Amino acid sequence: MSDFFSSGWSVFVAVATVVSMLFCLVLLAIAARRKVMSDDNTTGHAWDGDLTELNNPLPRWWMWLFIGTVVFSFAYLLLYPGAGSRAGTLGWTSAGQYAAEQKAAREAMAPVYANYAHAPAEALLKDPAAMGIGERLFLNNCAACHGSDGRGSRGFPNLTDDDWLYGGDAATIETTIAGGRVGQMPSMASVGGAREQRELAHYVMSLSGSPNDSIAAAGGKKLFGQCAACHGVGGKGNPALGAPNLSDGVWLHGWGEKAIMTTIANGRTNVMPAHKDRLTPEQIHVLAAYVMSLSRSRTTTTP
Amino acid sequence: MRTATRPVIPIAPLPAAGEAVWLYEKRRQIYPRAVSGRHAAWRVALVVLTQLVFYGLPWLPWNGRQAVLFDLTARRFYIFDLVLYPQDFIYLTVLLVICACALFLFTAVAGRLWCGFACPQTVYTEIFLWIERHLEGDRMARMKRDAGPRSLDRLWRKGAKHAAWGALALVTGITFVGYFTPIRTLTGELWAGQSGAWEVFWVLFYALATYGNAGWLREQVCLYMCPYARFQSAMFDRDTLIVSYDARRGDPRGTRGRDADARALGLGDCIDCGLCVQVCPTGIDIRQGLQYACIGCAACVDVCNGVMDKMRYPRGLIRFATQNSLAAPGAPSLTLRRVLRPRVLVYGAVLLALCAGFTASLWLRSPFRVDIVRDRGALARELGHGEIENVYRVQVMNATEARQQYRVVVEGLDGAALATRADFALGPAEARWLPMSVRLAAEPAQALQPGAHPLRFRIERVEGGAPTAVVSEPSTFVVPR
Numbered sequence A: 001m002s003d004f005f006s007s008g009w010s011v012f013v014a015v016a017t018v019v020s021m022l023f024c025l026v027l028l029a030i031a032a033r034r035k036v037m038s039d040d041n042t043t044g045h046a047w048d049g050d051l052t053e054l055n056n057p058l059p060r061w062w063m064w065l066f067i068g069t070v071v072f073s074f075a076y077l078l079l080y081p082g083a084g085s086r087a088g089t090l091g092w093t094s095a096g097q098y099a100a101e102q103k104a105a106r107e108a109m110a111p112v113y114a115n116y117a118h119a120p121a122e123a124l125l126k127d128p129a130a131m132g133i134g135e136r137l138f139l140n141n142c143a144a145c146h147g148s149d150g151r152g153s154r155g156f157p158n159l160t161d162d163d164w165l166y167g168g169d170a171a172t173i174e175t176t177i178a179g180g181r182v183g184q185m186p187s188m189a190s191v192g193g194a195r196e197q198r199e200l201a202h203y204v205m206s207l208s209g210s211p212n213d214s215i216a217a218a219g220g221k222k223l224f225g226q227c228a229a230c231h232g233v234g235g236k237g238n239p240a241l242g243a244p245n246l247s248d249g250v251w252l253h254g255w256g257e258k259a260i261m262t263t264i265a266n267g268r269t270n271v272m273p274a275h276k277d278r279l280t281p282e283q284i285h286v287l288a289a290y291v292m293s294l295s296r297s298r299t300t301t302t303p
Numbered sequence B: 001m002r003t004a005t006r007p008v009i010p011i012a013p014l015p016a017a018g019e020a021v022w023l024y025e026k027r028r029q030i031y032p033r034a035v036s037g038r039h040a041a042w043r044v045a046l047v048v049l050t051q052l053v054f055y056g057l058p059w060l061p062w063n064g065r066q067a068v069l070f071d072l073t074a075r076r077f078y079i080f081d082l083v084l085y086p087q088d089f090i091y092l093t094v095l096l097v098i099c100a101c102a103l104f105l106f107t108a109v110a111g112r113l114w115c116g117f118a119c120p121q122t123v124y125t126e127i128f129l130w131i132e133r134h135l136e137g138d139r140m141a142r143m144k145r146d147a148g149p150r151s152l153d154r155l156w157r158k159g160a161k162h163a164a165w166g167a168l169a170l171v172t173g174i175t176f177v178g179y180f181t182p183i184r185t186l187t188g189e190l191w192a193g194q195s196g197a198w199e200v201f202w203v204l205f206y207a208l209a210t211y212g213n214a215g216w217l218r219e220q221v222c223l224y225m226c227p228y229a230r231f232q233s234a235m236f237d238r239d240t241l242i243v244s245y246d247a248r249r250g251d252p253r254g255t256r257g258r259d260a261d262a263r264a265l266g267l268g269d270c271i272d273c274g275l276c277v278q279v280c281p282t283g284i285d286i287r288q289g290l291q292y293a294c295i296g297c298a299a300c301v302d303v304c305n306g307v308m309d310k311m312r313y314p315r316g317l318i319r320f321a322t323q324n325s326l327a328a329p330g331a332p333s334l335t336l337r338r339v340l341r342p343r344v345l346v347y348g349a350v351l352l353a354l355c356a357g358f359t360a361s362l363w364l365r366s367p368f369r370v371d372i373v374r375d376r377g378a379l380a381r382e383l384g385h386g387e388i389e390n391v392y393r394v395q396v397m398n399a400t401e402a403r404q405q406y407r408v409v410v411e412g413l414d415g416a417a418l419a420t421r422a423d424f425a426l427g428p429a430e431a432r433w434l435p436m437s438v439r440l441a442a443e444p445a446q447a448l449q450p451g452a453h454p455l456r457f458r459i460e461r462v463e464g465g466a467p468t469a470v471v472s473e474p475s476t477f478v479v480p481r
Helices: A008-031 A060-079 A094-117 A121-125 A128-141 A170-179 A194-207 A214-223 A225-231 A257-266 A281-294 B038-059 B086-110 B113-118 B120-136 B139-147 B152-177 B183-192 B197-217 B219-225 B227-235 B275-279 B299-311 B323-327 B332-339 B342-363 B442-447
Strands: A033-035 A042-047 A051-054 A181-185 A268-272 B020-022 B068-071 B076-079 B082-084 B242-245 B318-321 B368-374 B388-398 B404-411 B416-418 B423-426 B431-440 B451-463 B466-479
Touching: A008 A060, A094 A128, A094 A281, A121 A128, A121 A281, A128 A281, A128 B431, A170 A281, A194 A214, A194 A257, A214 A225, B038 B068, B038 B113, B038 B120, B038 B152, B038 B183, B038 B299, B086 B113, B086 B227, B086 B342, B113 B120, B113 B227, B120 B139, B120 B152, B120 B197, B139 B152, B152 B183, B152 B197, B183 B197, B197 B219, B219 B227, B242 B323, B275 B299, B299 B318, B318 B323, B323 B332, B368 B451, B368 B466, B388 B404, B388 B423, B388 B451, B388 B466, B404 B416, B423 B431, B431 B466
Parallel strands: none
Antiparallel strands: A033 B020, A042 A051, A181 A268, B068 B076, B076 B082, B242 B318, B368 B388, B388 B431, B404 B423, B404 B451, B416 B431, B451 B466
16 A cells, blocks of 8 residues: 555654654653642742642542553554554454445345345235335435436436336346446437428427427428337337337427437437446345336326 | 631641652542431432432333333334434433523532532442441441451452442443343343343443442542533532531631530630541541532531530531621521522523423424425426426324324415325334425416425324324425526
8 A cells, every 4th residue: 555655654654653652651751740849839830920830630540541541552553554554453444344334234134135035026016114115225226316206307217107118027127227227319310401300300299199290290200210220110119229119208308399309419328327236136126116116106196 | 818818738748849749649548437417318318219210210111111211223212101203302402401500500509419419420429338338337447457458358348349339330231221222121131141242332331430430430530520520610609508617616626525615715616526527528628618629418517517416516517508608697597598699590590491491392292293305306397288396205203102194285385286195104103204296287387486486284193084283394396497
């Protein structure tokens, strides 16, 4: 380990630490006894004419306490990091302590999840305790993007409807949580200029029966062939690719001519991070069941 | 100042000039002599009372659980019928403020009453001294044995004393931890050797603290460690009743026969027997006047009254008296009137007001708590058809030990309604975060300016369809631009 360019600083810190600890003892030894300068139990000093200092001694055990702290610091310095870059005989590190605490926490959690690990998602859906755990996991890990109620926001999918980009079965949701997802749509600027892109946008809107310019949509229909490779001929999407269904009126990146044209011109890249390093497989299993429950539960009404 | 003219009676001979001395003084062992009397009886009564409460309370059952239990891991604090959450810490704060005010009041009236009669340091020292006295004898016997050669007699007495102290300290430690871990479980587990490492640690820690403080440190705690001892004198004034030696009456001191005429001998009432010093738990001579080391235990008052009785002098050479009354003796009623001075009345009024407020607040406390937090993820959400939705996290904490039904209503904003299920249940002492969406219909949404609008959540506890308790919490509803 090197915090500095040379080990000189480490040596300096170690020496300064040990010397100051020894100095504390030396200072105590010098100051613990003194010659009485007068016989009226004062130190013999007088300030401002008549201000004298009474010898009002501290108890002896106080001195031993002081020596004890110095001894303690030597033992501490030996066992723990502190003398320059020396690691200490215990080999303690804050990262190691963190890892050990995490391990202990996982072990403590293991019996809680043991019942859930092999239960099918359908069974977990009916278990209020499991759903309570799922809810807390969701609020701690997912709610920042998907919202506390799981209804998402622009760019962050709504998890409470029945529109699944990659599929809404338990196994797929687990895969999504564990590995994350990167949804990519390339730029479709190749379809033509602004007029063609507008026509295509209106055709896309017509797929879900949204208000659209039917003449433009008719022109856009011819251009949709390039989109059909991923979104399918009818624009129904393809869960294998994560290509959204364009015909269900769910607009992840915004509805309307302008938003759709932006998507066509620039493409979209939407990322959900992987959680397999943050959550254990058992936690992901319970969490996936909770996510499934969001689109079924009667606590949330879908629009 | 009068203090400057007081004679200084050195306990040890002063060192001569030029001699080297330690600035860290070796401890002088104090052997307080046993004392009986009115104040000693009060102290014993208070020791018994406080310790009955302390040792007994954890064993008291209530509603199928321990009556007083501070469950730190679950963060629930049970005190008889009360279930307190960490959010209720304000009550502890107020309680401590009340204690402080009570201390101000008692101290202004009669000095260090707390120290002398109720402080755990005094109480446990008293118990430990009682054990010591029964095994090693009173002051003289203890001093003689300690000064004498090592002997089997001394060994067994000291051994038995430390064993008894240790056992009592251990019981104290277990009782203390029993306020945090159910004591029946704790004792069972300790007996079976299955308790957790932290519990064992705290039992031993508290036991060691008791043993060390009450057995070994004793007056050292009061003299050198207790910050309270140091600032308490700031609450004294010349009308505070403190343990005082009446120098006018007592001086000049001197020994005399029981039937001697003190006036003829030119002596005061103090026969200089030194008993007041022998009984003092901090080893001071009260006749030197008010000292920071005096804990106001009134042992010297009791012992001196006994001596006065034997001498057939009136009692009260050492007594609770104000400095004013000592300087200018008057009728006791005058002294009493001066004790009831403005600062005492103000302390009393503040104390009464606080107690009343505390009781009323506890009495009127809602049986559940609510916390409304706007969702951190999204400010507002536009739905199709121009509706606007805001998301909230509603935390509801059930402060009862029964399962309860709740219902949420949104009010204060026209056209706003809850889009999530409005009713839910909480188990005993359970707290839950519930995500809730509030939806504003299109027309009122268009009529509103963009920005935050006030909104209230009314949470009702429902029993059989009728609300039995209501909490109303403000929040805001955001209309986006």
